[in-house]
Amino acid sequence: MSESTSGTEAIPNLWPGEFKVDVQTPYTILRIQANLLGKMTSAILVGDVETESVEKKTQHRLVVVAPAYHGYRHNLVVAIHNPDLPYPAEVRSQSLHARQGYIPIPVVTFSPDGYPIVNSDDEMRAVVAHALRSDETKALILSLIAKSNEAMSSSATAPQAGAGDSG
Amino acid sequence: MTSFLFWNVMNRDLRGLIARAVVERDVDIVLVAESGVPDPDMIGALFTATGDDYAALSDDADKVRVFTRLPVDRWIRRQRDSLSDRMAIWSVAVGRPPGILLVATHFVSKNHSSSSEQAMRAQEVAKEINRVEEGVGHERTIVVGDLNMNPFEDGVTGGLALHAVMTKALAGRVERIVGGIPRRFFYNPMWGHFGDRTAGPPGTYYHRSPADAELFWHMFDQVLLRPSVMGLLHGLSIIDSIDGESLLTKPAGLPRESAYSDHLPLTFNLTLD
Numbered sequence: 001m002s003e004s005t006s007g008t009e010a011i012p013n014l015w016p017g018e019f020k021v022d023v024q025t026p027y028t029i030l031r032i033q034a035n036l037l038g039k040m041t042s043a044i045l046v047g048d049v050e051t052e053s054v055e056k057k058t059q060h061r062l063v064v065v066a067p068a069y070h071g072y073r074h075n076l077v078v079a080i081h082n083p084d085l086p087y088p089a090e091v092r093s094q095s096l097h098a099r100q101g102y103i104p105i106p107v108v109t110f111s112p113d114g115y116p117i118v119n120s121d122d123e124m125r126a127v128v129a130h131a132l133r134s135d136e137t138k139a140l141i142l143s144l145i146a147k148s149n150e151a152m153s154s155s156a157t158a159p160q161a162g163a164g165d166s167g
Numbered sequence: 168m169t170s171f172l173f174w175n176v177m178n179r180d181l182r183g184l185i186a187r188a189v190v191e192r193d194v195d196i197v198l199v200a201e202s203g204v205p206d207p208d209m210i211g212a213l214f215t216a217t218g219d220d221y222a223a224l225s226d227d228a229d230k231v232r233v234f235t236r237l238p239v240d241r242w243i244r245r246q247r248d249s250l251s252d253r254m255a256i257w258s259v260a261v262g263r264p265p266g267i268l269l270v271a272t273h274f275v276s277k278n279h280s281s282s283s284e285q286a287m288r289a290q291e292v293a294k295e296i297n298r299v300e301e302g303v304g305h306e307r308t309i310v311v312g313d314l315n316m317n318p319f320e321d322g323v324t325g326g327l328a329l330h331a332v333m334t335k336a337l338a339g340r341v342e343r344i345v346g347g348i349p350r351r352f353f354y355n356p357m358w359g360h361f362g363d364r365t366a367g368p369p370g371t372y373y374h375r376s377p378a379d380a381e382l383f384w385h386m387f388d389q390v391l392l393r394p395s396v397m398g399l400l401h402g403l404s405i406i407d408s409i410d411g412e413s414l415l416t417k418p419a420g421l422p423r424e425s426a427y428s429d430h431l432p433l434t435f436n437l438t439l440d
Contacts, residue, residue: 050291050294050295050298052287052290052291052294052327053287053290054283054284054286054287054290055283056283057283057284057287059287059291061291070243070244070245070258070302070303071245071299071302071303072244072245072246072247073245073246073247073295073298073299074246074247074248074249075247075248075249075250076249078250092250093250094249094250136249140249
């Protein structure tokens with residue numbers, strides 16, 4: 001018994017410091033951003049998160065929807081991970097491709113497709129923030145707001161031309 | 168009658184041959200995957216051959232280039248994927264209201280993705296189609312493109328994926344419950360074009376590998392139709408010659424990849440009026 005005790009004391013804690021316990025999944029992080037988009041644009045644009053799964057992979061897509069602009073849908077950010085283990089996750093967005101250069105996490109590993117792989121929710125938040133604040137995303141959001149405004153004003157003044165469905 | 172032509176031209180400049188096919192078949196909507204020429208050059212070739220003004224509708228990065236002589240204001244883009252640019256969904260006000268939804272797609276090749284990745288991508292495409300159908304309020308949807316999967320693969324047949332079946336009778340059931348959720352069918356007429364007991368080539372793409380199991384002929388290029396429009400399909404064929412020029416080698420009857428493309432074109436008509 002005493003040998004065991006002294007043996008335990010001799011072995012240091014090998015774990016990496018303390019684990020945070022309020023970890024969020026990629027889905028949760030994208031879902032929160034999707035909800036925020038509607039609030040930030042007075043619901044001119046809304047965000048949605050779509051999920052697809054196969055045997056070894058799950059993907060979550062943050063989709064920007066412009067209801068007034070023919071219900072237009074645009075894939076913005078995609079996170080791909082093992083169905084049982086949300087990290088590591090590959091995060092895809094236009095501004096995150098390796099050819100774009102800077103990725104805001106200290107050690108970056110890229111997938112074969114050239115997108116960063118994140119190992120924690122902190123890293124996930126960092127790269128998603130980078131994608132959402134990128135020039136490409138800003139241009140997209142402004143474009144869709146402008147087109148939505150245009151569609152709303154024209155529908156208020158004239159019957160809609162063009163494709164004849166109800167969307 | 169609205170006529171369509173789809174061809175994966177393997178990054179070749181086949182504008183002249185495409186234009187001749189358009190004249191020969193009086194094509195209204197031309198879809199080209201792996202186009203080898205800038206859109207303005209394609210439009211020029213179409214105008215020279217037909218005398219008609221064709222418009223290019225695609226974004227810079229779109230993998231499938233779309234050209235049409237239908238008025239541009241009849242087209243509304245419904246969906247865009249800036250990450251892969253492999254899918255585009257349009258509302259097209261053609262024929263009686265509410266027109267159709269046209270999905271142009273070029274799935275990632277088997278050289279760059281596993282079957283499960285292709286299946287996941289197919290789920291994504293199917294879900295985007297469903298969302299757009301819900302948004303526009305109808306299901307008059309046609310999918311055209313190079314799926315890089317055969318009609319019997321999971322990504323095409325799966326209930327969570329494209330859910331495309333081989334007969335009108337099956338598709339006519341409209342939907343079935345998968346995982347507790349109703350999933351709508353597509354009709355996949357390409358099943359009827361496999362092998363050498365039907366008119367036309369045995370498939371749309373030929374590939375020979377040293378693998379133990381090799382189909383040789385594949386049906387990667389497909390048209391899928393929702394039940395509400397499947398009865399409007401006429402004249403679906405895999406093209407093996409254009410204006411008297413054979414797209415097949417002699418005597419083997421394989422795609423003349425060295426001159427044209429490793430894929431053969433598809434053409435079909437929809438009675439939308």
